[in-house]
Amino acid sequence: MLRLxxxxxxxxxxxxxxxxxxxxxxxxxxxxxLLTEALERMERELSFxxxxxxxxxxxxxxxxxxxxxxxxxxxxxxxxxxxEERLEDLWRNALAASDLDLGExxxxxxxxxxxxxxxxxxxxxxxxxxxxxxxxxxCLEAATVERDRMxxxxxxxxxxxxxxxxxxxx
Amino acid sequence: MNRGMTEGADVRFRQAAALLPSRLRxxxxxxxxxxxxxxxxxxxxxxYPITVSGPEGEQVIPGCEQQPLTERDLAQVLExxxxxxxxxxxEQVRNGFVTVKGGHRIxxxxxxxxxxxxxxNLRRLSSLSIRVARSLPGIAARILDGLTVxxxxxxxxxxxxxxxxxxxxxxxxIRAVSDGDGVTPMRVGIADERGExxxxxxxxxxxxxxxxxxxxxxxxxxxxxxMLLRGMNPQVLAADEITAPAxxxxxxxxxxxxxxxxxxxHASSGGDLCARPLYRHLLEAGIFRRxxxxxxxxxxxxxxxxxxEGGAVC
Numbered sequence: 001m002l003r004l005x006x007x008x009x010x011x012x013x014x015x016x017x018x019x020x021x022x023x024x025x026x027x028x029x030x031x032x033x034l035l036t037e038a039l040e041r042m043e044r045e046l047s048f049x050x051x052x053x054x055x056x057x058x059x060x061x062x063x064x065x066x067x068x069x070x071x072x073x074x075x076x077x078x079x080x081x082x083x084e085e086r087l088e089d090l091w092r093n094a095l096a097a098s099d100l101d102l103g104e105x106x107x108x109x110x111x112x113x114x115x116x117x118x119x120x121x122x123x124x125x126x127x128x129x130x131x132x133x134x135x136x137x138x139c140l141e142a143a144t145v146e147r148d149r150m151x152x153x154x155x156x157x158x159x160x161x162x163x164x165x166x167x168x169x170x
Numbered sequence: 171m172n173r174g175m176t177e178g179a180d181v182r183f184r185q186a187a188a189l190l191p192s193r194l195r196x197x198x199x200x201x202x203x204x205x206x207x208x209x210x211x212x213x214x215x216x217x218y219p220i221t222v223s224g225p226e227g228e229q230v231i232p233g234c235e236q237q238p239l240t241e242r243d244l245a246q247v248l249e250x251x252x253x254x255x256x257x258x259x260x261e262q263v264r265n266g267f268v269t270v271k272g273g274h275r276i277x278x279x280x281x282x283x284x285x286x287x288x289x290x291n292l293r294r295l296s297s298l299s300i301r302v303a304r305s306l307p308g309i310a311a312r313i314l315d316g317l318t319v320x321x322x323x324x325x326x327x328x329x330x331x332x333x334x335x336x337x338x339x340x341x342x343x344i345r346a347v348s349d350g351d352g353v354t355p356m357r358v359g360i361a362d363e364r365g366e367x368x369x370x371x372x373x374x375x376x377x378x379x380x381x382x383x384x385x386x387x388x389x390x391x392x393x394x395x396x397m398l399l400r401g402m403n404p405q406v407l408a409a410d411e412i413t414a415p416a417x418x419x420x421x422x423x424x425x426x427x428x429x430x431x432x433x434x435x436h437a438s439s440g441g442d443l444c445a446r447p448l449y450r451h452l453l454e455a456g457i458f459r460r461x462x463x464x465x466x467x468x469x470x471x472x473x474x475x476x477x478x479e480g481g482a483v484c
Contacts, residue, residue, distance in 0.1 A: 052255035087254035118254035
């Protein structure tokens with residue numbers, strides 16, 4: 001009975017690790033999709049309404065689902081520290097504090113964007129947003145391919161590893 | 171100053187000081203209450219310590235003598251003032267100033283970026299001047315009688331040299347007419363091109379312009395006057411500093427629709443006004459019935475109401 005329970009736990013644990021890795025791939029795709037959606041909205045707001053950044057952050061915090069919505073809420077809340085820190089730093093801090101689960105490349109794209117937001121005219125900023133969106137869309141495509149290719153593999157590998165360990169220990 | 175006015179002055183100073191980076195804000199807030207109330211401008215120059223100017227001239231804020239400002243400090247003031255949204259005020263920056271929350275005006279100096287013969291931005295900031303907004307409710311009371319016939323306001327042009335207090339007086343006349351304070355209450359439309367009259371922020375006037383007042387800010391005056399006329403059915407239309415033929419044409423169109431007009435112009439006397447072709451045409455057309463001449467400054471300031479008849483100031 002104890003052996004059976006150990007076997008189930010071992011298989012389940014290893015399987016969970018595999019499925020966890022697959023879920024991370026899924027999360028990354030979802031985050032990137034939300035980010036591109038948010039940047040597109042920012043572009044539209046800036047080109048038609050020249051919306052101020054605090055208003056933009058409030059809008060996105062309310063309309064974009066977590067974790068990206070949470071990131072913008074963090075940006076909105078940190079605007080009260082403008083006298084102490086520059087927007088660029090506040091944006092970077094919000095990026096670090098938010099659980100976006102992004103890769104190095106995506107982080108770099110967003111950090112570069114933070115250095116441009118609020119500093120140039122509406123047109124300059126919409127161009128920067130469009131560029132960042134295109135780059136993130138490329139990341140999204142790659143992430144989708146990786147998820148489709150590796151998502152099921154990770155789950156299966158986890159389960160297989162669990163079963164293998166059970167066989168070895170038994 | 172009565173209690174309400176001193177409290178107002180305290181709040182306005184705090185709002186203006188909040189535009190400074192934290193180290194400078196803390197220094198400004200260490201000024202005594204009395205000194206804070208007297209401050210007319212906060213001046214920041216690259217390479218020099220921050221100063222305040224008031225009735226006793228310009229002096230360095232105590233404790234800041236050994237702290238010369240850097241361009242980064244100046245840029246930070248603009249970042250705070252615009253809430254890190256330079257794109258929302260670029261049109262104003264081209265005119266050399268930005269109006270911010272509370273109606274305070276930040277004058278900007280730097281190197282102009284010129285494109286197609288026009289200044290499109292300023293780079294390498296060299297100095298900033300934060301002018302603390304002034305609101306003097308009640309100053310219109312002493313001249314309202316002269317501006318009305320049977321309690322109804324007549325179209326009025328306010329004249330003074332630059333910095334004479336035209337905008338402050340116009341704002342208080344608007345407030346009085348809009349609230350019915352001493353005159354028959356009327357709906358007022360303000361074409362606030364530079365945002366100095368009502369100082370709109372988040373769609374709310376930061377300075378008291380009365381409760382029956384509609385404000386259209388950020389649009390060229392001529393266009394805004396016509397938009398207000400078409401859309402808001404105003405009984406009174408107000409605009410600060412009439413300077414362009416398009417503004418005059420819009421005022422004329424409004425006058426022909428039976429709307430009472432309130433406006434200001436740079437002029438030191440009635441004769442000065444008549445000598446300028448732009449205004450001569452308005453006077454000849456009989457669009458304005460009264461002129462207010464502002465003379466002197468500070469406590470010496472006087473307001474003189476004149477009747478305008480047949481293109482002449484009487």
